[in-house]
Amino acid sequence: MQEKSPQVRGLRLDPETRCLHYHGPTDIIAIKMKCCGLYYACKDCHIALAGHPIQVWRQSEWHQPVILCGACRNELSISQYLQCDARCPACHRAFNPACRHHHHFYFEAMPS
Secondary structure, three states, rough: OOOOOOOEEOOOOOOOOOOOOOOOOOOOOEEEEOOOOOOOOOOHHHHHOOOOOOOOOOOOOOOOEEEEEEEOOOOEEEHHHHHHOOOOOOOEEEEEEEHHHHHHEEEEEOOO
């Protein structure tokens, strides 16, 4: 029996997890929020729908699968995602490299 893909929440979602806020061709990841354990298309969708603040994933938790490729539904750990060069290691679809500007909303900052 095939495992069911995680449900993704968001506003105006398409089948590859693009949403009202981020809907370019490479905007195909969803993030499991630490605060509620649910996948959201983006921080703005979480703010609009969840009713509670986002909590960041600590570095000690970066081994957990919390990133979902909207193209193939492969789950990546934060470490895998940060090292994948903006491309899904399973299906090779490109992720938006500009998402790195939003990492601080989701992931604890690396020490300098």
